Amino acid sequence: MKRVFLETYGCQMNVADSELMAGVLERAGLELVARPEDADAVILNTCAIREHAELRVLGRLGEFARLKRENPALIVGVAGCMAQHLRKKLLESKRVLDLVVGPDGYRDLPNLLLRAAGAPVAEIRLDRDETYGDLEPKRDAGVRAWVTVQRGCDKFCTYCVVPFTRGRERSIPLVDLVRQVEHAASQGFREIVFLGQTVNSWRHDSHDFSDLLRAANDVPGVRRIRFTSPHPSDMTDRVLDAMGSCEKVMPHVHLPLQSGSDRILTAMNRTYDMARFREVVEGLRSRVPGIALSTDIIVGFPGETEEDFEATSAYMRETRFDSAFLFKYSARPDTRAFKWPETVSEEEKGRRLTLLIEQQMGIGAEINDTLLGSEVEVLVENISHRDSSQLYGKSRDFKTVVFGNDGTPPGDLARVRVVGTTAVTLLGESLKTPASSPLVSIGG
Numbered sequence: 001m002k003r004v005f006l007e008t009y010g011c012q013m014n015v016a017d018s019e020l021m022a023g024v025l026e027r028a029g030l031e032l033v034a035r036p037e038d039a040d041a042v043i044l045n046t047c048a049i050r051e052h053a054e055l056r057v058l059g060r061l062g063e064f065a066r067l068k069r070e071n072p073a074l075i076v077g078v079a080g081c082m083a084q085h086l087r088k089k090l091l092e093s094k095r096v097l098d099l100v101v102g103p104d105g106y107r108d109l110p111n112l113l114l115r116a117a118g119a120p121v122a123e124i125r126l127d128r129d130e131t132y133g134d135l136e137p138k139r140d141a142g143v144r145a146w147v148t149v150q151r152g153c154d155k156f157c158t159y160c161v162v163p164f165t166r167g168r169e170r171s172i173p174l175v176d177l178v179r180q181v182e183h184a185a186s187q188g189f190r191e192i193v194f195l196g197q198t199v200n201s202w203r204h205d206s207h208d209f210s211d212l213l214r215a216a217n218d219v220p221g222v223r224r225i226r227f228t229s230p231h232p233s234d235m236t237d238r239v240l241d242a243m244g245s246c247e248k249v250m251p252h253v254h255l256p257l258q259s260g261s262d263r264i265l266t267a268m269n270r271t272y273d274m275a276r277f278r279e280v281v282e283g284l285r286s287r288v289p290g291i292a293l294s295t296d297i298i299v300g301f302p303g304e305t306e307e308d309f310e311a312t313s314a315y316m317r318e319t320r321f322d323s324a325f326l327f328k329y330s331a332r333p334d335t336r337a338f339k340w341p342e343t344v345s346e347e348e349k350g351r352r353l354t355l356l357i358e359q360q361m362g363i364g365a366e367i368n369d370t371l372l373g374s375e376v377e378v379l380v381e382n383i384s385h386r387d388s389s390q391l392y393g394k395s396r397d398f399k400t401v402v403f404g405n406d407g408t409p410p411g412d413l414a415r416v417r418v419v420g421t422t423a424v425t426l427l428g429e430s431l432k433t434p435a436s437s438p439l440v441s442i443g444g
């Protein structure tokens with residue numbers, strides 16, 4: 001067993017977990033390869049949050065079954081939330097599988113792979129103490145380093161499998177996190193993104209999330225700090241004050257709302273109501289003027305009436321999020337809501353989703369239009385994949401900006417004037433050397 005192919009599905013937490021696994025495997029002397037055909041073992045790091053995500057992984061396993069017929073010694077593994085969610089059912093129903101490993105089993109991954117070469121292995125124990133805080137992830141080169149600050153979740157929203165697949169909330173000690181931030185900065189990463197299921201509930205000993213933001217703000221070499229995703233209930237005044245006073249903490253927050261109806265928020269067990277959410281938004285906007293806000297919304301939750309939906313739509317018009325991830329409710333086994341009758345048809349969910357998408361696209365475009373002619377600071381990420389005469393990066397408020405290549409290297413800051421917009425991208429011209437080529441409408 002020498003070469004491992006690792007493929008990642010789902011959220012940024014999973015991407016960070018794959019970096020963690022890659023570090024564990026490389027330290028054990030294994031080589032990571034880019035193609036499953038070149039591997040002795042393939043591992044899919046999976047997501048269970050929506051049925052669609054699981055179906056994609058099952059389809060991919062079908063492709064690996066073909067590879068295994070050609071190479072019977074190939075080890076096929078499933079890691080992550082879906083592994084934890086479906087557990088032994090996966091091993092029993094998917095003959096192609098040799099290894100099922102849940103989110104708390106990665107420390108021992110090299111050994112598990114060796115054992116799986118003899119007989120199928122399932123390592124699905126949840127460990128209340130495992131944080132991997134002492135392990136160095138293997139990050140691909142870039143300007144942005146994702147730093148996981150906590151694992152698991154204690155919120156138990158009634159639609160969500162995460163507390164069952166990732167276990168109870170555990171925070172990594174401040175000293176380990178500061179060391180990770182310093183290490184990432186020394187490797188050339190200029191932007192740190194703290195990650196957690198409810199990242200702002202991070203707490204260790206006497207420290208809370210505001211202390212973590214302040215500590216990271218003091219690390220030399222770090223230019224920008226972001227975090228995702230905070231929970232509205234954990235947005236304390238201390239966190240808001242730290243956001244207002246730490247110059248490296250960027251003016252953008254992804255704050256999941258899920259529904260604009262108190263009735264539905266209660267049914268979802270979100271632990272806040274609309275009055276509290278409004279308070280948090282006001283607190284953010286007063287501490288960090290001009291802050292960009294994005295959100296998550298679920299439409300068609302069991303019991304959602306037209307009135308509830310209209311409350312969500314009205315609040316989105318009132319607050320004017322810069323962007324939103326909008327989803328149709330998808331019932332997940334093991335959750336409380338799974339047992340509740342679905343009261344909104346698929347067709348009606350689709351109608352509500354389309355209405356919100358159209359509304360949000362209009363609001364996002366209007367907000368972007370207000371930026372026309374303004375100057376923005378862009379952390380350059382790379383040359384555009386589609387046009388090498390263009391660079392792309394993120395503005396301070398997390399908008400993708402594409403502008404003429406003025407030679408600014410990745411990781412440096414560029415001053416850019418916004419001269420055009422698309423639905424999701426700002427088009428700019430460098431203020432270092434005036435752009436000479438016509439700007440084209442492309443994404444990063």
Ligand code: SF4
Nearest residue numbers: 153155156157160162
């Ligand atoms: S806060 Fe709710 S939605 Fe988010 S991970 Fe925890 S249970 Fe899931």
